[in-house]
Amino acid sequence: MxxxxxxxxxxxxxxxxxxxxxxxxxxxxxxxxxxxxxxxxxxxxxxxxxxxAAAQEIVLCNFGGDAVRAMGEAWGEPFTADTGVPVVVDGGVPLAGKIKAMVESGNVVWDVCDGDGFLCDQLGKQGLLDEVDYAIVDKAKLPQGWAYDHGIANYTYSFVLAYDTSLFPDRAPTLKDFFDTETYPGFRTMWKYQMGAMEACLLGDGVPPEELYPADIDRAIAKARSLGDNVIYWESGASSQEMMMSGEAVMGIIWNTRASVLERDTGGRVSWTWDEGLYCHSSFVMPKGHKADPAATNRFLDSVLDPARQIRLLELLGNGPTNPAAAAMLPEELVRLDPGHPSNVARQVTRSETWYEEHYDEAVERWLDGISG
Amino acid sequence: MTRPYLLFVLPAVALVGLMFLLPLGWLAALSFGLPESFGLEHYEAIVTSPGIRSMLWTTLRLVTITTLVSLVLGYLVAFAMAHLGETQRLMLTLFVLVPFWLSVLARALAWLILLRHNGLLNEALTGAGLVERPLQLVRNELGVIIGMVHFLIPYAVFPLFAAMTTVDRRLVMAARSVGARPWRAFTDVYVPVTLPAIFGAGVLVFIFGLGFYVTPAILGGGRVVMLSEYISVSVLQTLRWAQAGALSMVLLLSVIALVWLVARAIGFRRLAGVG
Structure with a gap:
């Protein structure tokens, strides 16, 4: 039927x-x-x-949810207003495997894909991405190293320590407290797929921030296992938010975008700290052989770096600007929300893109093996 | 006379060949490391890698427990359905079927809301003073088993029910007439007659259980990783397609072997419910 x-x-x-x-x-x-x-x-x-006709529009693929509307509004609509080229946002979850499958099948539906910074080099070296044309994209709009051969840093985000203020009324917890289930009972939550969780385990175990990478995966797993039954691993951003919202978990290493929404929606019962957070950046890449006109796609990438548009995305979604010029333009009330604001970056540890480029596959696999069973 | 009609099935055959068998062959080729090289290292890893072995053991253990629990509970429900009046039977069928139509995701989330440590059941139990601290019913292996059993019970109930309706009631009466107590008549006559259906239902539940993805992911609290999820991570995130291919082939071959086993034991027509 x-x-x-x-x-x-x-x-x-x-x-x-x-x-x-x-x-x-x-x-x-x-x-x-x-x-x-x-x-x-x-x-x-x-x-x-x-x-x-198909070449006259840009299909942007991201991870869905609110990001579909937010990226359409912050980046798609102004670009269409400037150039007349429509931008279609598809929340199709462009994981590396899907990009690879699409490129190898020869039928590339997505023109621009959202993905972690280290994927630019990782997938680029496998020949799965088109190169960025820096005659069109202005490199000066990005910090050193964030203009990759095969992609540009589009926004920043962090893994932060979110907590229930009923447990910590006077101060924010530290990662040491996160692993102290005797003094602070209750469930903790971390991402099941290693990132952010591994770093929190190592920092919580006393590894100095400057020695975080190259990361000792086994040491991180041992620390994670020390939580025993007191840890629930979150699967999706929505589930991390729901666990903190319902009080099922009292502390969590979650995305800053979810943490700020939680603080707003719980009226401050749940809050977060930038201290010991993991500062990351995402990127836009173009799958090899994408169908839109490369001149248009590159022009779109350049437009993504416009500081006002990046600030609009921060307002809508909580993802921070990658253009350093945005910091000075930031309204006061957004400073606390911006993972990439210098005052917040100083309190965090920055993810090593080079380490992830080489070790991501192995790290996820060993982490999953380690925390399960 | 029949030959022109054979043409009508050609599109279906072509569809299956093109969209199912062809990709499957490609997957098999991938699992041997083709086209770059040829080797069995990805199959070897299934035996030697401690991570994969422990994941496979978790999968087998949970699916076996789930199958056994589903069979016992399913047998009871099917027995009741087969021996109740028409109205009650209809009610029971409805109770088994309605959750069957709900999405697996909705069901997993419903169990979560019901059973988590600050969920409905635990709040009621602690509120009534029956337990001191909340029971850990989900976010662990127990939660996965509860969710899987709930999902798979209909697959046990319906084959069992179908078999029970065909049981000749006079057999039980005959046993009773020669002096068997009700329980003895049940265990020595009724159960053996339904044994092929028990076996068939068990294999059916087991096969479906092997492929579970959403339920363990949600109810396992992240620490229960089963075969499907492992394959999915290898395909989508870590790009280890050859390893994923090898695991998929092992899953496929185990399922084929199981179906073959049942077909040998009780006949394929009976297994498919057309006999």
């Missing part, structure tokens, strides 16, 4: 597409939504003019 319905849907869509009443990319999305491979469903129906 269901499959007959989707077949029918695809059939109608195919006819709409042939008559030019439907955009090819909408068609691809529809096929994906219906669980049908667009490579097969869409073969042989793309005329040259349709291909040209």
């Amino acid at each position: 269901a499959s007959r319905f989707t077949d029918d849907l695809i059939d109608i869509a195919r006819r709409e597409l042939a008559r030019g009443r439907m955009d090819r990319r909408d068609f691809v999305r529809l096929c994906l939504g219906a669980g049908i491979a667009p490579a097969v469903a869409g073969s042989g129906i793309l005329t040259a003019s349709e291909a040209a």
Whole structure:
């Protein structure tokens, strides 16, 4: 029944597409939504003019949720207003595996993908990404090292220590307190997929910040296991937020974007500290052979670095600017929320992109093995 | 006469071949390290890597426990369904079916809200003074088993129920007439007659259990990593496609072996419920 319905849907869509009443990319999305491979469903129906039309828009893929609307508003709409090129935001979760699969299949639907900074070099060296054209993108808008060959730093974020203020009414906890379940009973939560959690374990175990990398994964796992049954690992940002919101967990190493929303939504019952946080940056990359006109895509990347637009994203989503010029323009009330503001960066440890580029795969795998079973 | 109609199945065959068998073959090739090289190191790792071994052991252990619990509970429900009046049977069927239609995610989250340490059940228990501290019912292996059993019980109930409706009641009466007590008639006559269905239902539940992803991820508190999730991480995050391919092949072959085993033991037509 269901499959007959989707077949029918695809059939109608195919006819709409042939008559030019439907955009090819909408068609691809529809096929994906219906669980049908667009490579097969869409073969042989793309005329040259349709291909040209498809090249006239940019498909931006990010991790979904509020980020779809926020990136559309902060980056997509102003870019379209400037250039007339539409930006479609797709919350399709562009994990490295999906980018690889898309590039290798030869049917690249995404033009710009959101991903961690170290992925620029990691995937770039595997030949999965297009190079950034720094004749169009202004390198000067980025700090040293954040303008990669195969991507640009688009926003900053942090893993921060969030806590229930009923347990810490006078001061913020430290990572030492985080691992002290005797004095401060209750569940803790960390990300299941290693990042941020590993660093918190090492810092909590007394590793000096400057010696954090190269990271001793086994030492981190031992520290994590010392929490015994007092730890719940969060799967998604939403679940970390829900655990702190409901009081199931009393402390958590979570994303700053979730921490600030929690503080707002709980009226201050849950708060967070930048101290001992892990400061990271994300990036925009272009999958190799992406369909949009590279001049347009690169122009879009340059527009992403506009400080006013980055501040708008901070307002909407809690992700900070990567353009250092933004700090001076920041309204007072946003300073506390910006992971990349110099006053907040000073209190945190910065993630080593070079370490992650080389060790991410191994680290995630060993971490998962270590915390489970 | 029949030949023109054979053409009608061609599209279906082509679809399965193109969209299922072809990618599957590609996956098998990947698992041997092709196209770059050829080797068995990814299969070797399944046996030698302590991480993979412990993950496989967790998977096998939890699925086995889940299967046994589902069979016992499913047998009771099926037995009640087979021997109750029409109205009660309808009610029971509904109770088994309604959760069956709910998404696996919704069900896992519902269990979480119900069973977590500050959830409904624990608040009621501590509030009533029945327990001193909240019971750890989810965010661990117990939670995963509860969630999986709840999901898989219908898969045990319906084959068992189908078998029980075909049991000749006179067999039990005959046992009673020669002096067997009710329990003896049940264990010596009724259960053996339904044994093939128990076996079939058990394998069905086991096979489905092997592929669980969402339930362990949510109810396991992050510390219960089963096969599907491990494969997913290898594919999407760590880009170890060859290792993921090898694990997938092992999963696929174990499932095929299990189906073959049942087909040998009780016949494929009976397993599929068409006999």
